[in-house]
Amino acid sequence: MEKTLDELLCAAAMAGNSAMVRDLLLRGADPSFFDSEGKTPLMHAAAVGHGEVVRCLLDAGAPWNALSPSNVSAGDLAMENAHQEAFDVLLNFAIQAELVLGTIARGGGDGEGAASQEVYLSERVSFGEDRIVDAESKAVMMAWEKPLMEAHARAICCFGDVGGKILNVGFGMGLVDEAIQRYKPLEHTIVEAHPEVYDRMIQSGWGEKENVKIVFGKWQDVLPQLGSFDGIFFDTYGEYYDDMREFHQNLHRLLKPGGIYSYFNGFCGSNAFFHVVYCQLVALELENLGYSTQFIPLPVKECISEDIWKGLKHKYWQLDTYNLPVCQASLDSE
Ligand SMILES: C[S@@+](CC[C@H](N)C(=O)[O-])C[C@H]1O[C@@H](n2cnc3c(N)ncnc32)[C@H](O)[C@@H]1O
Numbered sequence: 528m529e530k531t532l533d534e535l536l537c538a539a540a541m542a543g544n545s546a547m548v549r550d551l552l553l554r555g556a557d558p559s560f561f562d563s564e565g566k567t568p569l570m571h572a573a574a575v576g577h578g579e580v581v582r583c584l585l586d587a588g589a590p591w592n593a594l595s596p597s598n599v600s601a602g603d604l605a606m607e608n609a610h611q612e613a614f615d616v617l618l619n620f621a622i623q624a625e626l627v628l629g630t631i632a633r634g635g636g637d638g639e640g641a642a643s644q645e646v647y648l649s650e651r652v653s654f655g656e657d658r659i660v661d662a663e664s665k666a667v668m669m670a671w672e673k674p675l676m677e678a679h680a681r682a683i684c685c686f687g688d689v690g691g692k693i694l695n696v697g698f699g700m701g702l703v704d705e706a707i708q709r710y711k712p713l714e715h716t717i718v719e720a721h722p723e724v725y726d727r728m729i730q731s732g733w734g735e736k737e738n739v740k741i742v743f744g745k746w747q748d749v750l751p752q753l754g755s756f757d758g759i760f761f762d763t764y765g766e767y768y769d770d771m772r773e774f775h776q777n778l779h780r781l782l783k784p785g786g787i788y789s790y791f792n793g794f795c796g797s798n799a800f801f802h803v804v805y806c807q808l809v810a811l812e813l814e815n816l817g818y819s820t821q822f823i824p825l826p827v828k829e830c831i832s833e834d835i836w837k838g839l840k841h842k843y844w845q846l847d848t849y850n851l852p853v854c855q856a857s858l859d860s861e
Pocket residue numbers: 667668676696697698699700701702703704718719720721724744745746747762763764765766
């Protein structure tokens with residue numbers, strides 16, 4: 528049977544024949560076509576590392592974020608096969624597209640379309656030994672993150688022997704706060720907006736700790752009463768990427784000169800390439816605000832087994848490495 532223009536486009540993309548790709552596009556071949564394997568021409572070009580063809584397909588409107596039936600994007604294929612040029616082209620294109628459109632992480636930090644903030648805050652949560660779950664059976668926080676929370680605490684509390692002023696936004700299971708306490712901060716402020724999480728904090732004695740100040744409310748509402756800090760950690764739930772962006776706009780008031788900021792880096796935790804896009808995107812936006820970001824890679828494969836997701840609607844993390852962000856004011860902006 529004769530091949531269609533779209534099938535020919537896939538074949539030309541796979542062969543790295545950019546002249547043929549251009550010609551087929553001019554003749555009306557569809558750059559967003561999925562072949563019988565569920566792959567697009569862009570995926571075929573990326574998998575074999577044809578950077579020029581990748582660029583040409585993107586310029587023609589090929590969707591950079593299309594997923595194959597096994598949830599793999601063109602960027603994942605370039606990454607898996609170590610095709611640096613194709614990967615760089617895809618990454619730069621994706622960052623620019625997300626800066627403008629922000630399509631993949633509009634649904635909250637877990638990239639899975641978290642419930643809207645107002646709904647989450649007004650509904651009940653259930654507390655288990657190893658998790659907090661919202662009314663829609665989505666995990667708000669899970670115990671497997673404990674080593675990550677300890678690493679975040681270490682990153683923001685490295686002020687040596689002199690106790691510093693620390694802010695944590697989002698108490699959850701209190702894992703990061705327990706770790707922060709071990710560094711004996713001079714002042715430790717915790718902002719929490721969910722009434723049941725707040726009640727639990729009070730019941731478990733957090734209100735009686737000498738150096739702890741609990742501020743009940745949404746960070747958006749309580750910001751003016753917070754002051755400034757040596758270390759800040761941000762990890763909320765049910766918010767959108769734009770909310771975190773708004774928090775970042777306030778960093779210059781909240782973070783003291785030389786202070787350290789970190790956030791839970793759960794963006795797009797089920798797709799390795801989308802996750803890289805969001806690491807770079809947040810770092811770029813922070814850089815524009817005068818902060819430089821380093822990512823510390825932490826292996827997490829050992830912390831996660833299939834069992835932990837039982838009864839939950841989403842596996843919000845499926846990658847082997849967690850990239851812990853450490854942000855500081857850039858030297859040239861101090
Ligand atoms: C993922 S949990 C935090 C987990 C915490 N880092 C830990 O170590 O256990 C998110 C927390 O942020 C709270 N939260 C959600 N939106 C908030 C907001 N706008 N302001 C303050 N807290 C918020 C949630 O109620 C929840 O307790």
